[in-house]
Each structure stands twice: as structure tokens, then as C-alpha cells.
């Protein structure tokens with residue numbers, strides 16, 4: 371096609387021309403500075419850093435950094451529990467045991483990267499030579515990641531961080547804790563209940579701590595029709611670390627078998643949906659390539 375800038379009646383003097391990606395600019399549309407110059411030279415107003423569109427980009431960058439950090443993590447379990455559990459509390463020792471034994475069972479350990487139960491689980495995992503992950507949260511009273519975190523990131527937003535706990539773990543261990551722990555536990559249960567995640571073992575560790583809540587779920591929530599009986603089977607409650615780990619491993623085996631069955635069923639569906647002609651052609655090809 372003829373170049374529209376080359377008009378037969380116009381003198382053929384070279385015109386200034388500029389290419390910006392796929393965009394062509396000529397004559398007085400040519401810009402005298404480059405994008406990079408403008409980026410580096412100008413300061414301009416800065417109030418946009420406090421606007422939602424900019425926050426959206428920051429949120430996006432948290433997802434990018436988090437996904438990038440954890441993409442190759444392998445099987446992992448998230449351990450939740452109080453930030454206030456002291457090292458002399460039996461739950462600190464239990465969380466440390468969880469860290470070590472989960473590593474022994476082939477899992478990386480993910481925590482909120484803070485003090486208390488999180489620190490204990492990270493310690494157990496790190497000392498056992500496993501992958502000890504801490505997903506910290508920026509808080510007004512800064513704590514930073516505990517010293518036992520071997521791979522860590524500090525998040526600005528709780529909701530981005532919670533996506534990581536779920537996306538990169540195959541199960542949850544919930545140790546005694548407060549609002550933060552309950553938030554994380556109910557997020558896991560809601561995702562499992564609404565089938566947003568398939569097969570997600572949740573262990574509530576510490577019968578004396580959790581049984582009041584579980585009784586209330588049964589006697590009030592269930593009795594009032596706010597949950598179903600099956601919803602109470604989405605978690606187990608125990609005081610035994612080994613039993614908890616067996617429960618998680620068993621759930622993993624069931625999930626693997628279910629995934630295999632689902633893949634086989636999908637293949638059967640595809641075969642059944644195939645047209646008779648296509649099936650004949652495939653069968654003829656198979657017999658031909660067999661030599662039979």
C-alpha cells in the first residue's frame with residue numbers, strides 16, 4: 371500500500387517521524403523527549419500515590435511477588451495460631467513439633483511469619499532442615515519476620531496474604547489463637563464449604579481450647595440450620611500431633627485418588643461425546659498402526 375505521507379503533489383522532503391511502539395507520529399506530533407527522559411526527569415504532583423488505582427497496582431505487585439516466591443514450593447501445610455503464645459507455653463512446643471514433623475512428612479511449613487505459634491512452627495521446620503516460609507503482615511506496631519523464617523515476604527494487605535496461605539498449602543493446622551487465627555480458620559472452612567477449594571484438611575489442635583467452639587457450632591449453628599452436618603466433618607479436632615499429620619496425609623491420598631477418578635471420568639466423557647465417525651476413524655487408525 372502507498373505511504374499516505376507521500377503525496378504526489380508534495381515536495382519529497384524527509385519528514386520528522388517517530389515510532390512509539392506500534393504508534394507512528396510525524397511532523398509536529400513528534401515529541402522532543404523520550405518516555406524514559408520524562409520518567410527520570412520529572413517529579414510532578416505526587417498525590418496519585420494515595421489513590422485507589424495506584425493501590426490496585428501495589429496489590430497486583432503483591433500477588434506477583436507472592437506467586438513468584440511460592441510457585442515452586444511443593445507440598446505445604448499452613449500453621450496458624452496465636453501471635454501471643456510464649457515459648458514456655460505447651461502450645462509453643464506443640465507448634466515446634468508440628469514444624470519438624472510436617473517437614474518429616476514431606477511438607478514445607480507456611481506461617482504468618484510472626485511471633486508465638488508462628489515462630490515455633492517455623493523453628494521446628496527450619497531446624498528439621500525443611501522449607502520454613504513466613505508470610506508476614508505490615509502492622510502499625512512492626513514486628514518483622516521471626517528469625518526462623520527461611521523464605522519470607524512482608525505483605526501490606528491481609529487479603530493478598532490470605533490467598534497465599536490457601537493457594538500454596540494442601541491443609542491447615544489451627545492452634546489456639548485469637549481473632550487472627552479464627553479469621554484464618556473460618557476462611558479455610560468457608561472455602562471448603564463452598565467448594566472453592568477441593569479437599570482441604572483442617573486440623574483444630576487442642577481439644578480443651580476448641581471444643582467449646584465446636585460444641586457451639588453443633589448445638590447452635592447446626593441446630594439452627596445455619597450449617598449442615600457435613601460441614602462439621604470438614605475438620606478434625608485432636609491433641610495428638612502424629613494423629614493430625616496422619617489425618618492430613620490421608621486426606622491427601624483421598625484427594626489424589628479423587629483427582630485421578632475425575633481425570634478418568636473426564637476422559638470417558640470426551641470419548642462418549644466423540645462423533646461415531648470420529649470414533650470409527652480413530653479405531654481404524656489404531657488398528658492400522660497396530661498392524662492388525
Ligand SMILES: C/C(=C\CNc1ncnc2c1ncn2[C@@H]1O[C@H](COP(=O)(O)O)[C@@H](O)[C@H]1O)CO
Pocket residue numbers: 449450451452453454481482483484485488506507509513546547548549550551552554
Ligand atoms: C500481636 C503481636 C504480633 C502481631 N504480629 C503478627 N505477625 C504476623 N501475623 C500475625 C500477627 N498477628 C496476627 N497474625 C495473623 O493472625 C494469626 C494470629 O492472630 P491471633 O489474633 O494472635 O490469633 C496468625 O496465624 C497470623 O497469620 C504480638 O504481640
